[in-house]
Amino acid sequence: MKDMLRYSWYQEKFSLSKQVNGFLYYLRKIPFIGKSIPETVYHSYKVKSSLFYLFTILSIPFRFLAKFFWLTLYVGTAHITINLATGAEPLSLPLQPQSFLLGFAIWISLTGVLFRFSKGFESVISQSNREFLVNFKLSQRLFLHSQLLVEPIIHSLAYLPALMILSGLAHQWLILPVGLLALPTAQLAGYACNFWFFKRRTFITNWSWQNWALLLPGMTFAILAFFKRDALNTAFLLVLLIIQIPIFLMSLRSVLAFHQITEYFNFRMEESLALDKKIFQMKQGNEYTRQGLKMQEKLSLDKQEDLTHLTGMNYLNALLFQRYHTILAKGLKKRLLFLLLVPTLFATIAFFAHEPLKLPEEGLIALLPFTLMIMYAGSLGKQITQMVFVNCDIAMLHYPFYREPKTILAGFNYRFLQILKFNSVFASALFLIIMLIGHFHYSWHIILLTAYLILSMTFLFSFHDLFIYYILQPFTKDMEIVNPLYRILSGALYWLAYLNTQLKIASLLYILGLSIGISLYVGIGYLILLKKAPKTFRLK
Structure with a gap:
């Protein structure tokens, strides 16, 4: 235990020393003041040592204040949510005891179960921890145990004053032991589960479906706490405490018995380096070619269909889209999955509220302008436009034919x-979800108008990026943008979508006018393209 505490203190010194160096660096950048600070200040042990101890002393009250802030935020959120659910004024005072308990339950759900439990499954070591571990040639076992045991306990102790006050305000003294055990128990349980999977050669990486699934327990617990808030009492806290103690002890035993430390760290180092490489690749190119370059990296040639019956441009384009079909289909599935979260949320709320939720016609009319932002987020137009340039046109535009x-x-x-x-x-999925939320009980002219708007938006988001690309073709052979107008028009759809979320115009005439305007833009734009594209579609 002594060695683990020593490692934690060394890491704290390492982190604060970097902050001191950063503070001195930015201090020297301040006009007038910076000129009076010599560069040799970095070599002055006394100055840096004094600043280090000053930062250490100041960090202690700031840690306590930060925990007060977070608990206050959770309690305030719970209070506003309860008031909205009961039809009261959102910011009405005083706070009820139920608000304190619900806020505490949400804090356990998000900070404990969601964040700390998921932290046990992290496959990446942060850059600062890697530097500390490698530069000082530390014992991997002691470093891991200091991260597992000392770090969450220090965070829990920082919550001590805030939890004491919260337990007094809620008149529930069990909040204190439950709160202090929440973070270390959740983190140890996460690591224990991860080690169990690791020993069975099941590796959970960042952004995998298993990693996303870890969010479900915390979110589920928070939702249940809200709908069953009347059951948040002394018995609830006592049950939590009784559950926490054996989980803490079993997880601690499991973690201390894990012996594949070197193999585990090698796996995390490999994942960390892979993430560094991915971040480096994301910085390559520019925002107008980056998605196309990423698709190029992901390309894998699976079993291909026979395209010998096609000739000319049809064959070339069919081959391009066939090769990237798997990547595009995967991107579409992800968008559909996020879209399906909306009806899932509605169904969950309806289940716990014991009454069906239905979007009235007035609500639908007010919602329709927001669908532009949804279609903007779900469209593959920009991604495919980048794909065809990076993976085809940049090479083929050199040929006269x-x-x-x-x-x-x-x-x-x-x-x-x-x-x-x-x-x-x-x-189509968006249209069906809107109709399902309204139970298909809308008048025929509302349904037709909704269908017309979504149809026109589908054409708009399929047309716009490809249209301005063909009309302006702003790229050089080095993938640089030389046409400033392209930058403006490329962001135009976002601003159109954003503007429609801010106007809050609940009018059928506005929806009809917007749909007609979009249709005219696509129609006129296509006529312009027929005339101009053969002259402008060239490498700059």
């Missing part, structure tokens, strides 16, 4: 239809 008017227009039409196919799936 590829710049012929007939070839250019055939390529645009094929690509537009492919984007339309992908976006139509997302748009």
Whole structure:
């Protein structure tokens, strides 16, 4: 235990020393003041030592204050939520004892179960921890145990004053032991489960479906706490405490008995380096080509269909989309999954509220302008446009036959239809979800108007990025942007979608006008493209 405490203190000194160096660096950047601070200050042990102890002393009250802030935020959120659910004024005072207990339960759900338990499954070691571990050639076992035992206990002790006050305000003294045990128990349990999987060669990496699934217990506990808030009492806290103690002891025993430390650290180091590489790749190129480059990295040639019956541009484009179909389909599935969270949330609320939730026509009309932002987020238009440039056009535009008017227009039409196919799936799902939330009890003209708006948006988001790409073709052979107008028009759809979330116009005429305006833009834009694209679709 002494060695673990020593490691934690060394790490704290290492972190604060870096903060001192950063503080001195930015202090020297301040006009007038910076000139009076010599560069040799970095070598002055006395100055840096004094600042280190000053930072150490100041960090202690700030830690306590931060914990007060977070618990206050959770209690305030619980109070506002209860008031909204009961029809009272959201900010009405005084706070009820139920608000304190619900806030505490949400804190356990999110900070304990969701964050700390998930922390046990982290496959990546932070850059600062890697530097500390490698530069000082530390024992991996002692470093891991200091992270497992000392770090969460220190965080829990920082909550001590806030938990004492909260337990007094709620008149529930069991809040104190339950709160102090919550963080170390959740983190130890997370590591114990992760080690169990690791010994059985099941590796849980960042962004895997297993990693996302870890969010469910915390979210479920928070939702249950809200709907069953009347059951939050002394018995609830006592049950939590009785559950926590054996989980803490069993998890501690399991963690201390884990002996594959070196193999475990090698796995985490490999994952960390892979993440560093991914971040480096994300910084390559620019925002207008980055998605295309990422798709190029992910490309794997699976079993391909026979395309020998096609010729010319049809064959070239069909081959391109066939190769990237798996990646595009995966992107579409992710978007559909996030979209399906909306009806799932509605169904969950309806289940616990014991009454069906239905979106009235007035609510639907007010909601429709927001669907532009949903379609913007779900569209594959920008991603596919980048794909065709990075993986095809940047090479093919050097050849004269590829710049012929007939070839250019055939390529645009094929690509537009492919984007339309992908976006139509997302748009259809959006339309069905809207109708399901309203139980299909809308008047026929509302249904037709909703369908027209979503159809026009599908064409808009399938057309716009490809259209401005063909009309302006702003890229050089080095993938640099040389046309500033392209940057403006590329962001135009976002601002159109954002503006519609802010206007809050609940009018059928506005929805109809918006749909007609979008249809005119696509129609007129296509006529412009027929005339201009053969002249402008060139490498700059």
